[in-house]
Structure formats: structure tokens, C-alpha cells
Amino acid sequence: MGGAKIEWVYADTASSSTKVLSEMERLVDAEKVDAIIFSSPTAEVMAGASLYDKLQIPVISTIATSEPLFKYNLKYWRMLSIPSDEYGVSVIKWLKSLSDEYRVKVKRIAIATAEVPWLLTYLEYEKEELKKLGLDKNIVLDLKYSDKSELEGMASILLKIKASNPDILIVNDAASTFPHYWRAAHNIGLYPPVTLYALTAIAYPRARAILGDDLMMQHVVSKPVFFGTIAHENTPHKAYQNLQKKIVPWVTKKGRKMNDYIYINAQAAYAFAKVWEMKGTKDPKVVNDA
Structure with missing residues (x-):
């Protein structure tokens, strides 16, 4: 960007939808920001909906599903x-591919879902897709x-899942429970032939602290396990590793702690930086249109 310096201005919604509006107005009116990266769940992103077009500052939300x-x-x-819907549909696409291409048995399908609103939404889409494929009758446990x-x-x-003896287990698990899920699965010997996780981060710090890397790896490699999300500093993916080399020193220098969301937010920052560089302006309308 021709040596231009980017100044980061932080806002804290305190996980409160009511604080979203005041913080966004502060960023635009007082801090005069040129773009906003919004790393909050759907409820908070929804709370700001009335302001996005009114303030006319480009906003990229990074973790909200936002339908x-x-x-x-x-x-x-x-x-x-x-x-x-894509989280739900993608899991059933994996299931269909495993059945069509690798002849994986799908006669007995078990689904386990944590009672969190967005995960229950994933569940509805999964069941809808299974019905389209005529596989809803194969659900032995919901x-x-x-x-x-x-x-x-x-x-x-x-133990209820184990008793259902599934060929395929679909898990819609929450960040608050999956470390306990994996530990309990290990303790009772729950290793279905195939497990499909709609959404999970295999190496959140909390999971690693509870399980340890050895047990986590044992869970993954013992049987085929497919994940919608994987976050681990040792993930053997070249683009991920290159991004890590750039991000970690910057975050450390700022005195901030690394977390999984930083990698997602970096993608939004990259998008803004490329547009500013290509267009040679920070004009919000030009940047937004680009």
C-alpha cells in the first residue's frame, strides 16, 4: 500500500446487542474509521442492521451466519x-459423497445436537437434505x-448414541461442550465408523487444555472423522501456515493474545487492504463498490 500505515481502532460490544449501535456510531462519528470488521455473532450483527447503510461505511462481518x-x-x-443452511447442507453432501464414492454404509444415521439456536437451525437443514435423498427413514436417533x-x-x-449403533454419526456440537464430548467418547469407547461434525474447532485452547494433543489426535485418527472447521496452529496447510507467520508476530507485538477469530478477521483486513491499494483511495463508496 505504498508504505501507508493502518491504524486499528477497537470497539467492545461486551456481548450486548444494545451496545452495538452506540459503539458503531462512536467508531464512525468520533473515531472517523474508514471500514469496520465486525467479529460478533448474528444477534449483534442484526442489532446494527439499521446503521450499516445509514453510516455508509463498509462493514465485513466475519463469524455471524447472518441469514x-x-x-x-x-x-x-x-x-x-x-x-x-450451508453448514447443514454441506454435512449431508459429505455423507452422500461417502456413500456414492466409497460405499460407506448409511443405513443407520444418528444425529446429536447441542441445544443452541444456530445448531438447531443446522439440524433442520440436515434433516431436510436427508429427506430429499430419501435417507430420513434411516435416522435411528435424533x-x-x-x-x-x-x-x-x-x-x-x-451412551445413548453408542446404543443406537450408527453407521454414520452427525454431531452439531457447541464450543462449551465439545471438550467434554470428546473426553466422554474416549471414556466409553464411542468411535462410530464415520463421524461428521457440522461445526467444531478441533483445537480451541479450552479443548486442548482439557484433552491434551495426544487424546485429540487419537479421537481424530481412530476412525474417519470430518470437520466443518479446524483451528490449530499446526494445521498442515500452506496458506494457513503462511498467514500464521505474518499474524503471530504482529499480534504478539501488540501485546494481545492469539485466538481462532484473529485468522478469520485477518481475511477481512486483507480484503480491505487490497481494495485500498487497487483503488488508491479510502473513499467509503468507492471501497464498498469495489
């Missing part, structure tokens, strides 16, 4: 994450469990 915003046809708002489940409670939940 409720689509109907507004907003001009100054974009998203990097994929919508909920189990929902609390996202507050601890290790002991999770063990009783997984």
Missing part, C-alpha cells in the same frame, strides 16, 4: 462466514442435549 440480514439487501454490509452438559452428563448422552 436474517439478507432480506434487507444491505449495500454496505458483507459477510465472510457461510450461512447456516438426540438433543444441553449446551451446559459437563463430563458426567455427557457420558450418559453418548
